Amino acid sequence: MFDHFVWSVVVVPPLIVVAMRLLADRLPPSTAAVIMAWSAAGVGAASLVNLTLFTLKAIAQVPAVGRTFGWSAQVVADDTAHVAWVPWLSAALLVIAVVSIGLRWRGHRKALDLSHVELPDGDRLVVLPDPTAQAFAVPGRPGHVVVTTGMRELLTDRQFDALLAHEHAHLAAGHHRLVLLAELAAATHPALWWVARHVDYLVERAADEQAAVEIGSRRTVAHAIGTAALATTGNRDTRPGLHVAAPGGVVPRRVAQLLRPRTPVRWPALRALPVSLALASLVWTGEAIYDFFELLNAARPGR
Template sequence: MTLVLAVVALALVLPWGAAAAARRLASLLPPRGACAALTGAAVLLAGGTLAALIALFHVPFLAVLEQVPLPRAAAAWPATVPVAVAAGAALAVQAALVVRCWREHRSVLARAWSATGDSVPDGDLLVVPDPDPQAFALPGWRGRGGRIVVTTGMLRALGPAEREVLFGHERAHLAGRHHLLSVTAHLAGAVHPALRSLRPDLEFHLERWADEAAASTVGDRRLAATAIARAALAAASGTRPERGHGPLLSVGTGPVPRRVAALLQPMPSGPRTRTTQMAAAGLAATVAGAAALGLVLAYGLHEYVELTARALLRL
């Protein structure tokens, strides 16, 4: 069962290298492209891993469907049953982790909406009377549209122009449905541990995307940098922990000094030199190839079992 062992090894090993390539690719792209690359990599690599595990899990059942009794299949392929049991256990653990991640996501949204239930919205803005400086994008929930939640403490910490940067930042999160990208990466991390490394990078680039949108709204990159830094410092000085995780993306999420430094530079436009473009293309091909290989191996294992089962029946 050399092919089975190859599928096992590649299903476990490939995502580690491909995730590193995806993070490197994201560093070469502008924020929106980086978010697309990281989310796409998470989905593709999680899909390839699941396909390989499902293929390993169903080998004994496929042999039975091909009219090869399970004892005979186990005698011909000694690793069949142990590998199928291990793959089934891995799939069960993955399913439990995915369900837990999704329930956490919904629970955070429910608590956030419950905490702001008594506030009166002004369009898409929800001002909460609270001295603790906080601001975050609150996605829609049960028929209610998304809101920008900001406390009176945060409003007092910023000047009028800086508030516009804050509002533009959080509106970009809502308009781009960034919480869905973040949750997708979170769910992919439940499928393979290597994919968990994509989420911090994705959250950083989501914040960079919102930063650039805010800078474009006010037309002043230096003002945007100052406002982001001041809002992040104010949030960090608050008494409650940072909210910028999962569905509640906050202006203070991620390495703020890197974000401020990026705003003090010209707007990023992607790889410019021929070498950088080739590197980006090579990294993208690596990620896509790793995901595709998982699917090809799963299909190849299916075909291999069918052919070998028929050969056993002819003996």
């Protein structure tokens, strides 16, 4: 079973990050975000299942457990005797991953609760009387956009329309789901942290592009993003949601892409690379599950 651990836990997660670094800026941002988030989720799930299997193996090779369920604990232990530390390391890593996933999910739910605002029927815009410049999308049924008076006063009418188009693009495309999916994947394996950060960037780029189409001016959207970013620099009172001026130093890159757009490279092989790695890891994990139960059967007396 050790080869499954090596492939799905050690090799594929960093390998898919390399593949995604080659892919991310060569596809339309909306497409790249979907591919990256779901591929990372597949790789994270495969890693988590493998950690679970080796944790179960660690439990199964305890003599008292073997006697209780009627198999030879020694036979189970001998399967990975040359790397006896792997099952116990897997158990520790599984606990860390589960706690990390739980914390991220709890943080997501808390953010949604904090952002909830009672809206009149059909109203999807909330203007808060607050001098702090903020604007963000809050997902839900229905989702809504929150803009403070401080932000509204900084923008021209055209820039304000661009900001609203950007935030409504987040809601229409369900970008919060992709962000959450990537964050949960990152919680399963530290190598996937970069993927989660880059999905954040890509959904902002996708919303920028959609806003530019709706407004009909890439320059107006770029100015709105730049103005919002300058206004929110150093603002520690940032509410939860999808922000037009996302943190992390990516605003200059987004503005550059709007003003000097790069033609995407439409190579099917590029799209297939991370997806293929994720599928291969999932298939290999299916074989690991089969091998684990075969090992338990082989460990029973008379087999």
